Amino acid sequence: MDNVSVVIIFTLSGINETVNYRVTLFSLTLLYYCIILFVNISLIMIIILNENLHEPMYIFLCNFCISGLYGTTGFYPKFLLDLLSSSQEISYSGCLFQAFIMYSFACSELSILAVMAYDRYLAICRPLHYHSFMTKKRLSQLVCFSWLTPFCIFSINVLLTSKLKFCGSNIEKHFCVNWVIVKLACPETDTVSNSVIAYATIFIYVSHGFFIIWTYMHLITTCVRSTEDKVKFMQTCMPHLISLITCTVAVVFDLMNMRFGSKDLPQSLQNFIATEFLIIPPVMNPLIYGFKLTKIRNRILGLVYIKGKLPLP
Template identity: 40%
Template sequence: MRIMVNVTFFTLAAYSDTGAFKHLYFMIVMCLYMLILCSNLLLIVVICVNRSLHEPMYMFLCSLFVNELYGSTGLFPLLLLQILSDIHTVSASACFLQIFSVYTYACVEFLNLAVMSYDRYLAICHPLQYNTRMTANKVVVLIAVTWLFPFLMIAVLISLSAPLQLCGNVINRVYCGNYGIVKLACSDTTLNNIYGLVYTVISIIIPLLLILYTYVKILRVCFSGCKQTRQKAVSTCTPHLASLLNFSFGVCFQIYQSRFDMSSVPHMLDILLSLYFLTCQPLFTPLLYGLKMSKIRIICKRLLCGDV
């Protein structure tokens, strides 16, 4: 029989005693966090201060970089604190705040990638109508929806999880997850599970289907078009596809990891893979777009080298 407890804090049980290595781990994670902050901030500044980059594609990119900063900040400060701590606990309010941050980050990322694929679809498949169909007002609306809709969805998710009566406070992860809290519940979680399924479909499945549809259309134009059209499609779509595949892998593994037994996986590998979509994507995205997109690469080089 499970006994209900009054939970004011959660214990993150995935941390192991690192002993003398904890300061080394702290420095590695801190350097990674600083690299993520600097690379994303650099590209946000480059896009904002250069009027030549005030185009829809770069505005969506700027939104993506802001989201990378938001998501990594939802993870790293608490992660750094836990690495140095001997007692790996987090207050209930801080835990739900981290869940809100991490889940909205993931939802915004998928929606932002879907909007970017729609933008590329219009640019490649309807180039003559692009300026009339992708207006400044439409860009603002798409970015606003990309951010506000996930905030609303996750607010509902948290409002369903927070009142649950819990029979424990141990989460077997290095950061807080909503499903980890739902598994601790003594009360009925049917509504939580149904809404969790709806959230997954809306935030992951539908954006992926939209991206698949746009790329089918883009590929048709590429195969039937001239060499110049194919080169344009490859140069603008390759970074987007690479970013999408990288993030999708991390999220799919995180979903699998939270719902199935991972005891056969080495503990350190389990931790690294659980952090993949929150660490590699914020680092991978600015490097990928900064290197692959010539306009951004040239302006970054001028900015860093001090050239006018």
Template identity: 35%
Template structure:
């Protein structure tokens, strides 16, 4: 390819290394994707069906499920198609659509976890002001503002990346990532892309992470000064959020740290962490909230009991 030409397609090169076990991977992929759809759909159905769960905390949990379904839709269908394909080619527009979907999912995950941490912080540290600060209307506004920031940030990233002249077509990942495309550029500086990427990562990952840590430290301080009963209830509602935050943070930070490393010695590790944040949270989140939060667990149990009774009557 000539320097500076725009490629019409990209090619995922990693699939060639797994061609001998691609049907095993395909089976696992279909199983995981189906589990993600079913588990998150149950959470959404229960939260929206039960009026008692129409509270900010549960609405944010349902937003997390919607986001997990959204991110999974940007990754799994394409992965399944590539496992069944011999060319593993993706068009340039489709590649940037996938970048937008996966990165906006990742940013939104942190945004929702941040709002969930703030919700718990207000409920535990300022309970008398909770309904004024975290009403359903204000929660919807927070989500709308956060979504706008995510879309605007990703539109900027895609705009700068799409303008780059490229001298290659090989993407060394299982999906299109921004860095895997930017690194193919030639004949022009990528400094502006790197600065923008650093700013967006700091604003949407590191700052929310520090804020979440701060809120949970404040919650723990309050719990230490409170009764055992209060401490137990507070930690019961916070534990699912903490587990989700820790799991997602580890996966995200490892992916960021390893994304620019091409060493063959850690290639497998890089591949694992590059997909972990797209696979584990969408599966783990509905299980955590469905099993650990009493209100959701009770409603899910009632739902299954009703379905069994209805089936028996029929």
């Protein structure tokens, strides 16, 4: 194809193996998406409506849940429609938009985990200086950082992709991601800029990872000295650590599969690896924080107790 404008529709062929059980998959996916919406929106509303939870840790957690809603909304509605459709297609602009959402969601999760690690480091390792460091202004800056960093990076990424000339329109996945779109570019097309931005993005988020490791080294060193700090670590840092490991493993698996994965793997397994970061963290994170953080758990139990005491009409 001589011009990028020729490609106006991409075909998502990763869903082809589901032909024989699409109704079942649609029902399970719809149910699971409803669970994602329920647990995340519930936790967000609990934090917003309870003034006792208007603290940095809970505000970051609220953003974590919003990020989960943002990423899953970029995938599940389109996937559900594709399961009911005889042809799985997406417009050129829609594909770029979905790719932007997928990447920015995954990286916003890592950015939020990084600022949450910083918050826990200040609270446990620098408790006397916590309130002087974690002011409302600093809190706003950290929240903006966790959202604007991935948004700016992937705006550039998608903009560069939109300027490529394509010689193919078949995406061997069930949703759009930037790296797969770039691979459809014509052989003579210059993709150096895309590669540079991709490696720069990897460097930025590997740096996030090293920062989180550094903060946890200090946290663990501090907590082993005091029983009180051990309790605080187990209550507030363990959910964060579990979320970090889950998110990192899911994203790394997907990246490794895209770059080096074998095409001999069953398509269903490839689909699961690709969407693992959209399946496990969005449900697991609010559940872990909801049950582990004492203030949120007490609030949930209080609501359940009050409802149980209401007289029947």
